[in-house]
Amino acid sequence: DAGVIQSPRHEVTEMGQEVTLRCKPISGHDYLFWYRQTMMQGLELLVYFNNKAVMDDSGMPKDRFSAKMPNASFSTLKIQPSEPRDSAVYFCASSFYRLNTEAFFGQGTRLTVV
């Protein structure tokens, strides 16, 4: 397996524009996580899915962020409208629904909102 695949690797956009981040988890994994990493806040969990259903999205600003998982092999995180404070690295990770397994991370998307 190629691992967790995220696209794009880098995104620069203007304030107010819509941004869509994409993730393909490892085949067979039940869980998919979206994290945001900044220097100030560390690694924040935005939302996670179990078998395509949202388990917890309490970390996600719902007025501008939305996350979807239409099938087991694809997820999106959308920001509309984007703001400069959204500038961060966004990670997608996936894992099995088991206690003893780690989460596997994608390479991350570095988002810059100017």
Next chain:
Amino acid sequence: AQTVTQSQPEMSVQEAETVTLSCTYDTSESDYYLFWYKQPPSRQMILVIRQEAYKQQNATENRFSVNFQKAAKSFSLKISDSQLGDAAMYFCAYRVGDSNYQLIWGAGTKLIIKP
């Protein structure tokens, strides 16, 4: 509340020396797994080592070992014979045995290796 505390925002060590990164956690669960991840400048998150809470024996992976003190809820990472390639952010995390199997993360420790 389930939390992970990494009290050292930054650590530095001379190449070839040994360094220990601290991690404490708080959970009321009895069944959980603990993890250390490494994030080098490439920003890829890589699993370094894992420990099952029910196991007394400390996990070891080559130059990396842990000191797991369950009663004290402490899970420190020891890196022996430090190498330049060990320079990275290190994150401590645990996965709880409740129905959601959430991962709880620490804030990270930046490790600097001095040549």
